[in-house]
Every structure is written in structure tokens, then in C-alpha cells.
Amino acid sequence: MEWGSWRRGTAAKRGREVVPGRIFSCAFCRGTGVLPRSKGIQCPVCRGAGSVEVDxxxxxxxxCGGRGEANPQTNITCIVCRGKGVVPVKEPFTECRQCRGSGIEANSKLPCLACRGKGVVQALVQAKG
Ligand SMILES: [Zn+2]
Ligand SMILES: [Zn+2]
Ligand SMILES: [Zn+2]
Structure with a gap:
């Protein structure tokens, strides 16, 4: 299982760097294709493939910090990445000031409205002059 060797630890902490490639190990089922803590139920995120494609x-x-779960141990997919653990962005992007890159609204714990939970917003390209 090649996908499993994906460097989850360091990448998840930084979070604001583009991850290379377009095929990723499914975060929700950790690449197994099986719903976590179930007896062989097919993962709804990757439909049992173990990998997902993100543009x-x-x-x-x-x-979700790349876990793919809304909360740990719940089997509820993250509403921001829909369980994939990665989200497509538009370049150039910059850290969201409202949530300081956490993607989480401080009061409600819901996805930050400014960045929609991604932790980054599209950077404004400043015109010169
Ligand atoms: Zn999966
Ligand atoms: Zn997520
Ligand atoms: Zn934000």
C-alpha cells in the first residue's frame, strides 16, 4: 500500500502548503477502503477504493487537520473536505486572518465562514501604484 506512506504528520501541522499530486490516500478510511470501526462496510468517501482524487x-x-473526520472516532465525514483530508484551493492563497489558519470559527466551532474551513483564502493580487 504505497499511499499509506504519505507523510501525514508533518504536512498536517503545516497545512498551508500545496500537497503534491492529485491522488491521495483516503483520509477517512486511512486507505483501507473500509469504513472505520465497521465490519467491512465500504468507505463512503472513496467508495472502497482507498484513494481519492482532488484537483x-x-x-x-x-x-479536520487532514483526518477526514468531523470529530475523532465519530464516523462522520468532515464537511469541509468531505472526508478526503485534502481540499482544492486557488493560488495564490494566504492564511485566513479570521481563524488564523485553523479553519475553525472560534465561538461556534463550525467551519470558518471567511475561508470555508480551509484555513486559507485567496490572496488579493495588489495592483501596483
Ligand atoms: Zn475511504
Ligand atoms: Zn476536512
Ligand atoms: Zn478562516
Whole structure:
């Protein structure tokens, strides 16, 4: 299982760098194709494939930290990345000031409205002059 060797640890913490490639290990089922903590139920995110496709450029989902789960151990897919663990972005992008890149609204714990939980917003290209 090649996908499993994906460097989840370091990438998930930084979060604001484009992750290379377009095929990723399914975060929700950790590449197994089986719904976590189930007895052989097919993963709804990758439909049992164990891998998902995301159009580049993409970054680690800030809201779930790349886990693909809305909350740990719940089997509920993250509403921002829909369980993939990565979200497509538009370049150039910059860290969202409203949530400081966390993707989480401080009060409600819902996805940040400014960045829609991605933790980054599209950077404004400033005109010269
Ligand atoms: Zn899956
Ligand atoms: Zn997510
Ligand atoms: Zn934000």
C-alpha cells in the first residue's frame, strides 16, 4: 500500500502548503477502503477504493487537520473536505486572518465562514501604484 506512506504528520501541522499530486490516500478510511470501526462496510468517501482524487493545487484540510473526520472516532465525514483530508484551493492563497489558519470559527466551532474551513483564502493580487 504505497499511499499509506504519505507523510501525514508533518504536512498536517503545516497545512498551508500545496500537497503534491492529485491522488491521495483516503483520509477517512486511512486507505483501507473500509469504513472505520465497521465490519467491512465500504468507505463512503472513496467508495472502497482507498484513494481519492482532488484537483491540484490542494492543501491539507485545516478544519479536520487532514483526518477526514468531523470529530475523532465519530464516523462522520468532515464537511469541509468531505472526508478526503485534502481540499482544492486557488493560488495564490494566504492564511485566513479570521481563524488564523485553523479553519475553525472560534465561538461556534463550525467551519470558518471567511475561508470555508480551509484555513486559507485567496490572496488579493495588489495592483501596483
Ligand atoms: Zn475511504
Ligand atoms: Zn476536512
Ligand atoms: Zn478562516
Amino acid at each position: 491540484p493545487p490542494a492543501i491539507i484540510c485545516a478544519y
